[in-house]
Amino acid sequence: MSRVYVPGRLAMAVKVGVFAATAMGGWPVSVMAAPAQQQNAVRSFDIAGGSLTQVLGQFASAAGVAISFDARLTEGLKSPGLNGTFGVSEGFSRILGGSGLQAEPRANGTYVLRPALTAGSALELGATNINGQMLGAxxxxxxxxxxxxxTIGKGEHSLKETPQSVTVMTRKMLDDQNLNTIEQVMEKTPGITVYDSTMGGKYFYSRGFRMSGQYQYDGVPLDMGNLYVQADSFSGDMAYYDRVEILRGAAGMMKGAGGTAGGVNFVRKRGQAAPQTDITLSGGSWDNYRAQVDTGGPLNDSGTIRGRAVVAEQSRHYFVDDASRKDQVYYxxxxxxxxxxxxLGLGVAYEDVDASPCWGGLxxxxxxxxxxxxxxxxxxPSWNTWRSQRTxxxxxxxxxxxxxxxxKVASVYTKNTQDIKYAFASGSVTPDVGTTGMLGSMYDYDQVDYGLDAYVDGKFAAFGRQHExxxxxxxxxxxxxxxxxxxxxxQRQNVFNPDKHIPxxxxxxxxxxxxxGGPVNSVTRQKGAYSTLRLKLADPLTFVIGSRVSWYSSDTDSDFINTGTSQHSSTTETGQVTPFAGLLLDLDEHLTAYASYSDIFTPxxxxxxxxxxxxxxxxxxxxxxxxKGDWFDGRLNSSFNLFRTLQKDQAQTDFNSSCPxxxxxxxxxxxxxxxxxxxxEISGEVIERLQLLAGYTYTxxxxxxxxxxxxxxxxFNSYVPRHVLRLWGxxxxxxxxxxxxxGAGVNAQSDNFRVSPASGEKISQSGYAVWNGRIGYRIDDTWSVALNGNNLFDKRYYTTIGTENFGNYYGDPRNFMMSVKASF
Structure with a gap:
């Protein structure tokens, strides 16, 4: 059976499709609108009565999806219309109820209309009022x-079906709080502690352990972020990502070698079939300005080629003296x-950072x-320089x-070059002297990463039940x-009267x-085969078992210019098995109890x-x-868990030895x-019109x-607070x-401390709470404006505790950001 795709602009697609349905007799008709990218949108619909063909066409166009059907299927069927707010799947289900037809989703995000399994009569429904929301990934x-x-664990599963702790920072959350970097995202994520590095960037901790290099991009694991330059973070702008999925706990199934802390999956924005453009302009405290254009649409009449482009630029100073940064993003x-x-999906991103940073802390x-x-x-000094380019x-x-x-087969290639030259204060201060030493560093850094991931995911029947x-x-x-x-x-620096002009x-x-210092060259390779089986043992009971067999090798050549010596080191791990097991018991339609075990190895x-x-x-x-629980068709999710992690055989320095x-x-x-x-943790729509993400962690x-x-x-880790609360609504x-x-929220934590390696004294920061807020106003269907305020009560605190020598960082004082957005 041939397929007819309707030509012309999207605004005319439904009208042409309806004409084709009546004029072409038995020819199949395709009413074109946006496929998968818009399927999860929740919109209000007010569709007048008419033929089923017409109602389907108007709904598909308004919802931003494509549906193909044979005109003979809908011939003679009527509908008085549809009125309400709902997602695509539920909308089709309501419209087609009693018609004997069903809208079947396809892999490319479109729908096809087919006879339902059970016979039905002609559609004669009254206008329907719906307040449902069917969310997808x-x-x-x-x-x-x-x-x-x-999607962090391959395939798609609901939070309730995932027997580990996962938080998703959605696009709405990122936009509402102006979270534009990976550091900002992690600072607002429940259960995550962020710690400043003296060499720029930040370290991330989960459940008391450092998250090191456990990153995925569209499910492809890479080793980015696990080296000292920029710590665990990097110049990753959030402009071109749909969401960030954060797993807490051992993440060995993600890529094999890794830590017990967890992992992060960045999922990018995709090409759009419904034309849409968003323009956002922002300006705020300390000359912080940002402009972003995000546009997409169909590139051919049939909508089988869809494009997306994102351009963002940000220029800002900081609350600390003479620090500045400029970011450019193209996607x-x-x-x-x-x-x-x-x-087939393709994408390319280029990010450029040009900064004069203030690193090292106080x-x-x-x-x-x-x-x-x-x-x-x-x-x-004022000559601090940081240049970074990433493709x-x-x-x-x-x-x-x-x-x-x-x-699904996916791959990622990324190349990062960084040129850094800076100095910071290093050394404890004698009260009567008031000066400290200056430590300088120079880096010329290049790293290239490749990643590939391929898997098949499917369902099969056995013993009278369906498994995956x-x-x-x-x-x-x-x-x-x-x-x-x-x-x-x-030179020495006067801490009470700093000299910015040190040569x-x-x-x-x-x-x-x-x-x-010296040249360092290294190559790290990982590969592994993995499998996960979800067995339905009984209607309420699912057993999940998986394993990964990993091969790992690393070779590093280092020359030490201070001693004139060199070192070659290598490591190989062959056939290392990483198991995972979980059990899920559905207590009722809303609640599921679970238990899981996972382990890791780090070469x-x-x-x-x-x-x-x-x-x-x-x-x-x-x-x-x-x-775990979900309510309101998955619009509200909750979880509570007890966790225990054991880690052993860590490399520790033997101070009574000598090695090159x-x-x-x-x-x-x-x-x-x-x-x-x-x-x-609780996330989603708690009551009508209230969106909430709240998480409390005791470690x-x-x-x-x-x-x-x-x-x-x-x-073991005293700078991870015992009590952490992250809340935003x-x-x-x-x-x-x-x-x-x-909008309003708070980041709160109990006290944390470090023990001084020199004096053995505790250097501590007492518990604190930082309150943030937002007011938004929708001017019309196109324009909206919002004002964000951070640290509204101007709390003075150290976000990171260092030593007597360096590494003590103040948190941001009170600041504001005004944003204007146009969507059309």
Whole structure:
């Protein structure tokens, strides 16, 4: 049976489709509008009565989806219309109720109209009022703080069906709070602690452990962010992402080698078939200005080629003196339907950062007491420079093999170059002197990452029940070419009267006076085969079992210019098995209890013991027991869990040894630590018009065994607070104030501390709460305006606690951002 695609502009598609349905007799008709990108949008509909063909066409066009059908199926069927607010799937279901027809979704995001399994009569329904919302994995245009499905674990499963802790930062959440960088996203994510690095960027901690390099892009694992340059973060702008999925707990199934903390999946925006453009202009405190254009639409008459383009630029200063940054982001994407069952996706992103940063934080007095400097104090010279360019190329192919099985193959390539030269204050301060030393650094950093992931996902019947199987393979390669040098400058800095004009040393100075540094070249390769089986043991009981077999190799060549020595280190892990198991019990239609186990390994072969042998991998296990719920057709999700994580055989420095390494010491496998606690989270529409994301985490860490026996029984990670609360809600007002929305939230935590390595004293920050707010106003169907305020009560606190020498960072003072947005 041939298919007729309606030509012409989208605004005319429905009218032409209806004419074709009546004029072409038995020819199949395709009413064209946007496919998958708009399927999860929730809109209000007011469709007048008429023929079923006409009602379907008007609904498809308004909803932004495509539906194909044979005109003979709808011949003679009438509908008085549809009125209400709902998602696509429910809308089709209501319109087709009693007609004997059903709208079947296809792999490329379109729908096809087919006879239902049970016979029905002609459609003679009254006007329907609906307030439903059927959410999917894509969060754009959903207007929700939750999601209908997550993709971090291959395939699509609801949060309730996922036997681990996952938080999704949706597009609405990112927009409402102006979260434009990975650091800002993680700072607002429940259960995550963010810690500033003295070399720029931030470290992320979950359940007491550092999240290191556990990143996915559209499900493809990469080793980005696990090296010292920019810590665990990087110049990743959120402009071209639909959502961020954050997993807490061991994430070994994601890529094999990794930590017990969790993982992050960035899911990008896709090509659009319904023309839509968003323009956003923002301006705020400390000369913070941002402009963003996001546009997309069909590139051919049939809508089988869909495009997307995003351009963003931000220029800003900071609350600290003389620090500034400029970001440029360019992104383009295409989605091409090669057939009704096969879609090819392509994308490319380029990001440029040009900054004069203030890094290193502030020192303290020699007795660890606070200098009580002004929050705007920056002790760095004005010549600090950070240049970063990143190019990322995405591709994927999705093929619906049949009604039950699908194939997805995806790849990511990214290249990052960074040139950094900076100095910061380093050294404790004597009260009568008031000065500190200056530590300078120079970096020339290049890294190229490749990643590939391919899997088949399908359902099969056995023992009278339906089960699910995922079988796949992924691989990654990271190549780093780096040169760095660290040296103390001859000048000292007055902390109470900083000199911004300390002379910039020539590059040769860093080489001649280097305390550590040199060229570092490394290649890390990972590959693995994985499989997950979801067995339906009984109607309410599902058993999930999976495993990954991993191969890992790493080779590093380092030259130490301060000692004139060099070192080659390599590590290989072959056939390392990473198991996962989970059990889900449906207590009723809303609640599911679950238990899960997962483990990880982290290769440490680059560390050498005194006899020259490579260290064994760090290993860990994570146990979780909890209950999850969803209500209102998935528009509200909740979870509560108890967790315990054990980690052992971490590489620890043997200070009684001597080895050719960057610090001159050898290492040993030692130590066993435990983290345990509980988490509670709620996300989505709590009551009508109120969207909420709230999460509370209690974490207790303990050192069970350490090479330094005096640490046994002490907190393993004291700068991860025991109590962390992340809360944000947005309420759309009704009645005469229906154009207004009001948002508010708080980031709160209990005290945290570090023990000074020099004096043994605690350097602490007492518990604090930072309140934020937002007021939005919809001018008309095109224009809207919003005002965001952060740290509304101007709380003075340290967001990161360092040592007497450096690393103490103030949190942002009170600040505001005004945004104007046009959507058409």
């Amino acid at each position: 894509t969060t754009e245009n959903s207007g929700s703080y939750t999601t209908g499905a997550v 383009g994407a295409l989605d091409v339907d090669l057939s009704p069952d096969t879609t 020192p303290r007095y020699r007795d660890s007491s606070d200098l009580k400097l002004g929050r705007s104090t920056c002790l760095d 990322t190329v995405f591709s994927d192919l999705k093929h619906q093999i049949n009604d039950d099985w699908a194939l 199987l995922v079988v796949g393979f992924n691989a990654s390669r990271a190549k780093k070419d780096d040169f760095y040098s660290v040296a103390f400058l001859p 910039e040393p020539d590059d040769s100075y860093f080489i001649a006076n280097s305390s550590r 440490q072969g680059n560390y050498r013991s005194e006899d020259g042998s490579a260290l064994k991998p760090l290993v860990g296990q994570s146990y979780e027991l909890g209950i 390494s960057s610090d001159g010491y050898c290492y040993v496998n030692a130590g066993k630590v435990r983290a345990q606690g509980f988490e509670a 207790q860490t303990k050192t069970l065994d350490d090479i330094d026996t005096s640490l046994n029984g002490a907190a 947005d309420y759309a007002l009704g009645g005469s104030l229906e154009r207004f929305s009001v």
